[in-house]
Amino acid sequence: xxxxxxxxxxxxxxQTAKNQPPLHAVDNINFTVHAGEVFGFLGPNGAGKTTxxxxxxxxxxxxxxxxxxxxxxxxxxxxxxKKQIGVVPEMSNLYDELSAFDNLVFAMQLYGxxxxxxxxxxxxxxxxxxxxxxxxxxxxxxxxxMKRALTIAAALAHRPPLIFLDEPTTGLDVMSARNLxxxxxxxxxxxxxxxxxxxxxxxxxxxxxxxxIIVKGRIVxxxxxxxxxxxxxxxxxxxxxxxxxxNCIETRPIEGETVEAAARAALAQTDGRRVLAINTLRxxxxxVFVKLTGLKADVMLIEKGGKGGGNAGG
Amino acid sequence: xxxDDLRGMFxxxxxxxxxxxxxxxxxxxxxxxxxxxxxAFAIRNPGDLRALVPGLLAxxxxxxxxxMEAIVIVFERRIGALERLLLAPIRxxxxxxxxxxxxxxxxxxxxxxxxxxxxxxxxxxxVNWVLLALAILLSAAAFSALGAFVSVAVTEVFEAxxxxxxxxxxxxxLGGVFVPVDSMPIALQVIARCLPLTYAIEALxxxxxxxxxxxxxxxxxxxxxxxxxxxxxxxRVMRRWVE
Numbered sequence: 012x013x014x015x016x017x018x019x020x021x022x023x024x025x026q027t028a029k030n031q032p033p034l035h036a037v038d039n040i041n042f043t044v045h046a047g048e049v050f051g052f053l054g055p056n057g058a059g060k061t062t063x064x065x066x067x068x069x070x071x072x073x074x075x076x077x078x079x080x081x082x083x084x085x086x087x088x089x090x091x092x093k094k095q096i097g098v099v100p101e102m103s104n105l106y107d108e109l110s111a112f113d114n115l116v117f118a119m120q121l122y123g124x125x126x127x128x129x130x131x132x133x134x135x136x137x138x139x140x141x142x143x144x145x146x147x148x149x150x151x152x153x154x155x156x157m158k159r160a161l162t163i164a165a166a167l168a169h170r171p172p173l174i175f176l177d178e179p180t181t182g183l184d185v186m187s188a189r190n191l192x193x194x195x196x197x198x199x200x201x202x203x204x205x206x207x208x209x210x211x212x213x214x215x216x217x218x219x220x221x222x223x224i225i226v227k228g229r230i231v232x233x234x235x236x237x238x239x240x241x242x243x244x245x246x247x248x249x250x251x252x253x254x255x256x257x258n259c260i261e262t263r264p265i266e267g268e269t270v271e272a273a274a275r276a277a278l279a280q281t282d283g284r285r286v287l288a289i290n291t292l293r294x295x296x297x298x299v300f301v302k303l304t305g306l307k308a309d310v311m312l313i314e315k316g317g318k319g320g321g322n323a324g325g
Numbered sequence: 326x327x328x329d330d331l332r333g334m335f336x337x338x339x340x341x342x343x344x345x346x347x348x349x350x351x352x353x354x355x356x357x358x359x360x361x362x363x364x365a366f367a368i369r370n371p372g373d374l375r376a377l378v379p380g381l382l383a384x385x386x387x388x389x390x391x392x393m394e395a396i397v398i399v400f401e402r403r404i405g406a407l408e409r410l411l412l413a414p415i416r417x418x419x420x421x422x423x424x425x426x427x428x429x430x431x432x433x434x435x436x437x438x439x440x441x442x443x444x445x446x447x448x449x450x451x452v453n454w455v456l457l458a459l460a461i462l463l464s465a466a467a468f469s470a471l472g473a474f475v476s477v478a479v480t481e482v483f484e485a486x487x488x489x490x491x492x493x494x495x496x497x498x499l500g501g502v503f504v505p506v507d508s509m510p511i512a513l514q515v516i517a518r519c520l521p522l523t524y525a526i527e528a529l530x531x532x533x534x535x536x537x538x539x540x541x542x543x544x545x546x547x548x549x550x551x552x553x554x555x556x557x558x559x560x561r562v563m564r565r566w567v568e
Contacts, residue, residue: 070411072568090326094414104405108344120336121413123329165409 014079015173015204016044016067021076023062023228036062038228039076046172049195049205051219053212053300059228060208061101064175067206068098081173094122097166097174101181103158107151111142111161114150115168122169136164140194156187163194173204180214192218216296226304239299248292251277253284264292326416333415337423338430345393346431355392355435359384366503375447379529380502383522385439386464387493390432394472395489396482398424403482411567418560421473425556428469436461451535460528460541463548467521470555477562501526521551 023037037059044050052060065071067080069089078085080092105114115133124132137143140160145153153161159179166174176195180188195218198205209215215222216236223233232239247270252262265280267273274289294302345351363381367374401407410420440461444452472489479485499513500506500522506514517523528544538545 068412070408070567090329090414090416093412094329098412100405100408102405104409106340106344106406107404109340113343117336117340118409121333121410121415123332123414 013046013082014043015046015048016042016050016078016080016206018042018063018067018078019076021063021066021078022074023059023066023071024074035228037066037073040225040228040230042223042230042233044204044206045221046204047199047202048220049199049207049218051215051222052206052208052225053210053215053222054225055210055304058225060225061177063225064098064177064206064208068096068175069093094169095171095173097169097171099163099166099174099176099179101177103155103162105150105158105162105165108149110147110149111137111153111157112146114161115165118165118168124169132168136168140164141190154187156183156190159183159187159191160194163191167198167203171203173206174198175206175208177208178210179207180209180211188214212296212300222296224300224303231303232299236296239296240294242299247273249273249277250288250290250292251280252287252289253281254287255284260287330415330419333413334419334423334426337410337420338426341397341424341427342430345397346427351393351431352435355385355389355431356438358388359439362497362502377502378443378447379526379533381443382436382440382461382529383464383500383525384497384502385436386432386461386525387468387496387522389435390428390465390468391472391475391489391493393431394424394428394469395475396485397427398473398476399479399485400482402480417563417567418556421556421560421563424473424476425466425469428472429465432465432469433461436465451533453532453535453538456536456538456541457529457532459538459545460525460532460548463545463552464521464525464528466552467525467548467555470552470559471521474555474559474562477559496520496522499523521548524548524551 019041021037021040022035025034025036027034040059040063052063054060062071066073067078067085069085069092073085081095083092083095085092106117109117112133115136116129119129119132134143134146137146140163142153142157142161142164145157150158150161163176163179179195180191183191192214195205195207199218199220205218207215207219219236221233221235222239223230224239225231232242234242247267248264249267249270250262251265252260254260261284263280265273265277267276270291273291277289278286359381362384363377367377398407401410410423411417413420471492475489475492476485479488498504499509499517500520501517502522506517506523506527509517524544524547528541528548531538531541531544
């Protein structure tokens with residue numbers, strides 16, 4: 012499988028105030044993103060997610076290490092790399108004064124999309140992102156979700172094989188976040204490689220083929236979601252759901268050596284109540300995150316001001 | 326790569342003109358402001374109004390090119406839109422040149438309006454047209470580069486406006502718009518010789534008088550120097566943003 016991104020010992024050090032030690036925003040990280048996958052870059056605020064993305068997209072120069080993007084060397088071919096990638100920063104950053112259509116056309120002009128294709132492509136993107144009705148509306152007049160969608164559309168305007176998405180659903184309502192996730196899933200089906208930074212564990216779990224967890228500039232885990240969960244599973248748990256005569260429902264976790272033993276132990280604890288269900292419990296990505304980082308999972312939402320409550324859905 | 330740079334430069338300039346420059350308040354301000362200053366001076370000191378035309382054109386160029394130029398980059402940097410341009414497949418100088426192009430085209434357009442009015446009123450018999458075009462073009466480039474340098478040197482829009490005015494207003498009084506530089510005290514003459522407006526006015530005066538271009542050769546060279554140095558400084562500051 013071809014690699015879309017290959018990172019080797021990438022480091023970014025910022026000089027802070029005098030008499031202060033330098034800040035290792037990204038510290039000697041190594042990872043590979045396969046072509047066509049959705050790669051999640053997960054971590055709390057300040058972990059180094061955005062700095063890594065900014066290095067890979069040419070917005071920040073690495074202090075050390077090297078990387079190749081789409082087979083091109085980051086240090087020597089950044090302009091060529093830029094031509095083949097799309098980037099959606101955390102903040103929707105199109106031009107308030109230009110209409111949705113004109114913003115897309117400008118994006119294509121910058122990337123050298125032939126004049127004859129621009130109008131058709133812009134109309135196609137507006138339709139795909141459900142923005143056709145807002146074709147002539149200035150960017151400033153769009154809702155937050157629509158701005159986000161248009162920013163993603165602009166990043167896709169020149170049909171890049173690799174797209175970087177920085178916290179794409181932060182600050183969106185439930186429906187907008189759900190729509191955006193469907194769009195991201197759609198990109199994967201089209202074969203576009205997606206590098207996604209997020210602090211939403213559930214979002215990463217739903218969308219990503221593989222996930223890297225970064226904490227304090229270092230990658231502490233990198234694998235598929237399933238493998239990360241398996242590695243985090245140290246005991247077998249089943250969840251027993253019971254209902255009493257008044258249909259009051261209670262659930263409780265039961266531990267055992269094996270699934271069968273745990274289920275038998277669960278059935279021995281019904282106290283005469285109806286058994287509604289016995290389910291095996293697998294660790295969630297949240298459990299993995301907590302185990303690997305020593306942080307509580309909600310620290311990420313708290314750091315982001317609890318925005319984007321819609322992320323539970325969709 | 327050069328083709329990408331040129332295309333990017335052109336479309337960035339075009340986008341800036343559409344998004345920021347060609348708005349009614351900018352056009353009216355760009356034309357009325359220099360007229361108001363010259364008119365106030367002419368009422369106070371009635372005399373040869375024709376002698377004020379080079380100053381009027383130079384002020385129109387200065388304010389037309391640099392007013393918006395000085396805030397466009399810092400404004401886009403604040404709202405994150407500049408990042409979109411930094412991510413585009415063009416080199417930094419091309420990005421900055423695109424920004425300059427917007428300011429230059431706007432400044433040249435309103436200066437053309439003022440020039441036509443001035444020529445209708447005062448006549449165009451003795452004008453050295455080639456020199457006039459060159460003087461206007463190089464002045465626009467120098468003033469636009471000045472605006473860009475101001476815009477990259479600050480982090481807030483209000484700082485850009487303050488810094489731009491801090492530079493432009495003293496320049497207006499020392500650059501020979503109202504009083505010939507040669508009649509100023511020596512110390513002020515030395516300062517005046519460090520200002521691009523001085524050379525713009527002198528080159529325009531030579532062109533409007535119909536003199537040979539060689540009389541304005543040093544002024545044209547100085548304007549080119551200001552444009553190149555300010556552009557290089559602005560590019561250098563921008564490079565630090567991606568360090």
